[in-house]
Amino acid sequence: MYLWYSLWDWIQANATVFSALTSVGMLIIWGVYLQLLLHNFRMQRRPQIIINRGHGRDLDSRCLVSNMSQSSVFVETVIACLITNKNSYCRDITDEVNEAGNEDERLRELSQAERQSGRWTRQGPLDTAEYMEGGSFRSFIECICLQHDLATNDNGLPSLEEETLEAIEIRVIGFFGPDPKPIGASRRFNISVDDDSGLIRLIPATNYTPQSSKRRHRRMLRRWVNEIE
Structure with a gap:
């Protein structure tokens, strides 16, 4: 039980870092998605x-x-x-x-x-x-x-x-x-x-x-x- 409390405290203490990493990950996902949309659009226009x-x-x-x-x-x-x-x-x-x-x-x-x-x-x-x-x-x-x-x-x-x-x-x-x-x-x-x-x-x-x-x-x-x- 103590281990879980320690892990939760560590996550809360580094919440800012996790939030930044999540934002970067979402940015990468959206970037890949937009790249696929752009590639599909170019293929349709080519x-x-x-x-x-x-x-x-x-x-x-x-x-x-x-x-x-x-x-x-x-x-x-x-x-x-x-x-x-x-x-x-x-x-x-x-x-x-x-x-x-x-x-x-x-x-x-x-x-x-x-x-x-x-x-x-x-x-x-x-x-x-x-x-x-x-x-x-x-x-x-x-x-x-x-x-x-x-x-x-x-x-x-x-x-x-x-x-x-x-x-x-x-x-x-x-x-x-x-x-x-x-x-x-x-x-x-x-x-x-x-x-x-x-x-x-x-x-x-x-x-x-x-x-x-x-x-x-x-x-x-x-x-x-x-x-x-």
Whole structure:
């Protein structure tokens, strides 16, 4: 019994210290809680567009654009660029048009229902966890070569005399939720050609899709648009 009285007296004597420690502990708990809330808020406000290849790893593989954001994303412009050691050749591939700027022949074969579903354009909204199949990388290269008068070889790649083809880059410009400011995402796929078999492989340069949603990226987004005008 004496021990309990001594313990109680000791607690009362150090009540100020215990009160301070309790306050510090509560402050830490609230700090962690607020940090979690802030992290969740930032995740909800952070666009996340994923660009990848599917159904193979060669030129006939499909380009997939996925929206892994917490809100919808409106895809406004899709750009494909061939990157060499000296230049970049870019083309707007948002809509299915030919080199003259008119509807491609494939469009005229689409039914009214297919037109209404948006198959003729890569522009439009993507809901959360929704993806869009943009077409084959081979078709992108063909469109770029047509616009820039680049001859192609038997493999479907451009024949460049004084340049070395390095990669194809896919760029997406859009809008995230109600934010009126544009956002962007891009991913580069290195083009590897086997000297013996001639086999072509598309190898992602990074294991993620770089996002361009900050204020400092707006000038780069304007440069992307200027390259296709």
